Amino acid sequence: MLQLRERRLISGVALLSSLVIAPHVSAINVVIDYTYDTGNFFGSGNPQGATAGAEARATMEFAADFFSDILADSFTAIETPPTFYSQTFDGSVSWSWNLNFSNPYDNSTVTLYDQVIPEDEYRVYVGARNIPGSTIGFGGPGGWGWSSTPSGGFTQSEISQIEQISDDFAASIERGETSGFANWGGAVTFDTTAGWHYDHTTLPGFNESDFLTTVIHELAHAFGFGVSTEWNSWVSGGYFTGPKSVAENGGIVPVVGGHWASSVNSVVLGTTTPQEANLQATSLRGTRQLLTAIDAASLEDIGWEIQVPIAYAEADFDTDGDVDASDLATLEAWYGPYTNGDADDDGDTDGADYLIWQQQYTGTITPLVAEVPEPTTLSLVGFFVCLGLHRRR
């Protein structure tokens, strides 16, 4: 949940678009599902007009892409197994699972049965309604349950097969992860009357609520921040004690409910730009808060693998973390109307780009991508409550 603060602050902000994401093998694919955007907030039904609606959607997708790039987990697909029939007796077993979440349009509970969630997909249902008071967004992971329905008789061998299918099915709903947070996805709701600044490519004006800030914030809740069993397991005496977060913060991190305390500051993830943490309970009008290092560290603590985005130097053409002879070789090989050595982003590779290479030359080979360790082991067993919904087994 994110609320607005009325106090105003002038501070430096960075745009996410300045970051280049290092390539990696596999990652989560955050898929935004607009099925329950009943009022077409992300389109022609937006109270600020169709253009605003399109901007809201572009910002939603931009943030989803950002998280898709930094969340490096591999999730198994969820798919209901076909009905099992005994070859010897009259027995059969059918399976079913359901996912549930709070309908963003009217806060009713939506339950969907036997959805297919592809490998690595994390599905987030989004929509909007007029949320009373100063709250401008809600987000959280969804709930789920599964069942098997046997009837008739089986051989002992078939019973073993059935148990294996059930075990595999249950494990798939946990996305193949044996520890840490994992889920099929979640849901996010936005206020229709927050006075939004929708465009993620420009900064909010005086007294506008920054939509990108809120999208990042609510998606983080959908990934379990502040609302999951795994989050709660690290909270003690008003502090978050997850090791990644403690290391990033230089000590245990004060929390208020499912958020950082308002004193928690960090740097924009992948940069050295100071910024207050995005995942505080409130956001100042007229300002933008991108995801910070402490926000990302907490996602690691609850079980996500995070690949930190890296801001490469303009002349680091091979994006290996330095500006050296190999980059000069690229520049020389593509001298002319090509963009491979285009440090100044003017559409060619020429002397001006060579000057930038000279200025940025480091000559060192320093790997910037640190190994990301596996998340700390945590039990997944238990219930969690989010937006009034329960994860069931």
Ligand SMILES: [Zn+2]
């Ligand atoms: Zn929140």
